[in-house]
Amino acid sequence: MVPMKAGIGCLVLRSPLLWNTRFQSLPLSSSPLPSSSFSFIRASSTSQSQPQGRNYRGPKPKKDWVADWVSINDDVVRSLPIYVGGVSLLAVLFNRTISGIAPVADAGSSQSRADLLTLGLAVTNILTGLVWLSIRPKSISKVDPQGVECEIIYSHFPDSVTSELLWAWESLSVVTCCRSLIIIYNSLCILQIGMAAESSSDDGKAAAVDTDKLVQGSLYRAVMKSGAQSYLANLSLYPGRSELPFLPSNTQAVILQPLGDKGIAIIGGDTIRGFTTSDQAWITLVGEKLDATLSKYFDLPLPGH
Amino acid sequence: MLGLSLNPVIPIRSLRSARKSFRVFATDPNQQQVNLSVLRFTFGIPGLDESYLPRWIGYGFGGLLLLNHFLGSNSATTPAQLRSEALGLSLAAFSISLPYLEKFLKGSTLGDQSSLPKSANQVFIMSEDITDTQKEDLAWGTYVLLRNTNAISVLILLGDVLCVRGYWDTPEDASKAQVLDWFKRQIVQIGLSGLKEALYFPQSEDSELWKMLPNGTRSLLIQPILQPSKARYEETKKIEGFVLLASSMNYAYNDKDRSWIEAIANKFRGKNVLINL
Numbered sequence: 001m002v003p004m005k006a007g008i009g010c011l012v013l014r015s016p017l018l019w020n021t022r023f024q025s026l027p028l029s030s031s032p033l034p035s036s037s038f039s040f041i042r043a044s045s046t047s048q049s050q051p052q053g054r055n056y057r058g059p060k061p062k063k064d065w066v067a068d069w070v071s072i073n074d075d076v077v078r079s080l081p082i083y084v085g086g087v088s089l090l091a092v093l094f095n096r097t098i099s100g101i102a103p104v105a106d107a108g109s110s111q112s113r114a115d116l117l118t119l120g121l122a123v124t125n126i127l128t129g130l131v132w133l134s135i136r137p138k139s140i141s142k143v144d145p146q147g148v149e150c151e152i153i154y155s156h157f158p159d160s161v162t163s164e165l166l167w168a169w170e171s172l173s174v175v176t177c178c179r180s181l182i183i184i185y186n187s188l189c190i191l192q193i194g195m196a197a198e199s200s201s202d203d204g205k206a207a208a209v210d211t212d213k214l215v216q217g218s219l220y221r222a223v224m225k226s227g228a229q230s231y232l233a234n235l236s237l238y239p240g241r242s243e244l245p246f247l248p249s250n251t252q253a254v255i256l257q258p259l260g261d262k263g264i265a266i267i268g269g270d271t272i273r274g275f276t277t278s279d280q281a282w283i284t285l286v287g288e289k290l291d292a293t294l295s296k297y298f299d300l301p302l303p304g305h
Numbered sequence: 306m307l308g309l310s311l312n313p314v315i316p317i318r319s320l321r322s323a324r325k326s327f328r329v330f331a332t333d334p335n336q337q338q339v340n341l342s343v344l345r346f347t348f349g350i351p352g353l354d355e356s357y358l359p360r361w362i363g364y365g366f367g368g369l370l371l372l373n374h375f376l377g378s379n380s381a382t383t384p385a386q387l388r389s390e391a392l393g394l395s396l397a398a399f400s401i402s403l404p405y406l407e408k409f410l411k412g413s414t415l416g417d418q419s420s421l422p423k424s425a426n427q428v429f430i431m432s433e434d435i436t437d438t439q440k441e442d443l444a445w446g447t448y449v450l451l452r453n454t455n456a457i458s459v460l461i462l463l464g465d466v467l468c469v470r471g472y473w474d475t476p477e478d479a480s481k482a483q484v485l486d487w488f489k490r491q492i493v494q495i496g497l498s499g500l501k502e503a504l505y506f507p508q509s510e511d512s513e514l515w516k517m518l519p520n521g522t523r524s525l526l527i528q529p530i531l532q533p534s535k536a537r538y539e540e541t542k543k544i545e546g547f548v549l550l551a552s553s554m555n556y557a558y559n560d561k562d563r564s565w566i567e568a569i570a571n572k573f574r575g576k577n578v579l580i581n582l
Contacts, residue, residue: 058495058496058513061506062510084396120362
């Protein structure tokens with residue numbers, strides 16, 4: 001096993017991030033913040049107490065009953081138009097029979113025209129209900145990654161860079177299904193955090209990232225050549241999987257985000273197709289920010305802007 | 306990089322597909338989570354959203370029903386016809402409300418048609434006397450929020466530092482300092498800097514808070530920036546500032562958007578800037 005380049009220290013966080021990820025909750029509820037302690041960043045903070053600032057006196061949002069009810073009863077609402085349309089259809093036919101009118105579909109009389117219009121509306125409702133049922137998102141369960149937790153950060157960074165890297169990890173792990181994050185920059189593994197595969201020596205430590213091998217592999221080169229993000233939504237289908245041995249073996253999805261042309265961020269998730277298009281867009285932008293920060297540290301000129 | 310330059314004009318692309326117009330090399334053909342439809346009906350006309358079809362049919366058929374009632378027959382209407390028409394009109398009302406309900410279903414990407422405000426102008430103002438790093442961070446943060454959400458106006462307050470970007474109703478001839486001053490006075494008046502939890506107004510409201518927002522704002526999100534407490538079990542958190550996002554769409558920010566906005570707000574945490582407005 002090739003040892004990592006010299007100079008990489010290990011900073012251990014004191015507590016795992018605690019977070020309530022139930023964002024299926026009501027759209028207007030306030031979201032709790034993670035209670036973690038990043039004690040090593042606070043080196044230069046002052047301890048003076050601050051005035052609380054005036055209390056908020058503005059309006060509070062009204063409770064949105066319809067939105068809440070629909071979100072909670074998603075399945076019922078999806079099939080509601082079908083029932084409404086079906087019942088109306090039967091009601092129209094029933095109305096015609098009990099009124100003694102022959103059930104003939106001609107537009108001759110006023111009654112028939114009214115019935116036809118109502119039938120048309122009923123059919124629209126039924127079709128809408130069917131469309132809603134067919135576009136119901138499939139709920140895919142997440143798979144807990146098998147491996148060990150690790151937090152390895154390049155130790156020569158100033159506080160500002162370290163806190164930015166940790167902020168990126170916190171954002172990804174809290175908002176998306178990300179469970180592992182590895183950042184390679186300038187042929188150095190500067191960050192390996194989250195779940196990682198256990199090392200082959202079976203000593204309970206995380207598998208080291210062989211940056212030389214990764215940089216020569218086809219996955220890395222393809223991403224660097226295209227300069228664009230690569231999303232492997234179902235990792236088990238890709239033979240390139242073998243180039244990422246440091247990720248837990250049952251990682252479900254991976255995003256490879258190039259950081260300029262000097263680095264790459266490898267983001268492992270625990271759900272197949274777990275990263276939405278929204279996540280991908282945000283990850284691209286966060287990657288640009290990290291690239292700007294890291295290239296300033298490594299004193300490289302930013303590529304053509 | 307556009308975000309790091311102090312160029313106020315950000316091309317705001319077609320607002321409904323802003324998040325989809327970036328360069329992504331997808332290796333999985335089934336990239337979207339919601340791509341399972343079998344019965345998708347489409348006219349094939351670009352820009353026409355078929356999800357609103359029940360609403361148009363509801364209006365159309367409802368109108369025809371009324372027309373039929375008043376002009377359809379020469380004799381008096383029978384009770385049977387009245388029943389039929391009543392049923393038809395209630396079905397029409399239900400159909401009209403279907404797109405509104407669809408907005409709240411899981412996986413829905415339905416957004417209201419929105420428009421850019423006509424009276425507002427694009428601004429990008431930041432407080433003076435801040436470090437270059439802070440300038441870059443604020444420029445990047447505001448750029449990212451404007452580009453990747455449905456927001457058209459953003460305001461970040463961090464301690465004493467204010468950054469305003471996007472479409473705002475600021476007077477044309479006011480100087481930067483005057484504009485910043487005006488914003489700060491509004492903030493103090495409403496007490497926005499004392500906000501402890503995120504507030505989301507998905508629809509426009511008539512209140513004092515909205516006076517400082519550009520004309521035509523329909524949704525508003527205010528995300529406070531809180532410094533986590535040092536002691537593990539301490540509940541009180543220090544308020545460092547807030548991020549304010551305004552959009553001309555109703556229901557502009559879904560749960561995922563709000564999580565990301567909170568993550569971006571957390572970027573400004575711990576910068577040792579204390580509130581002293």
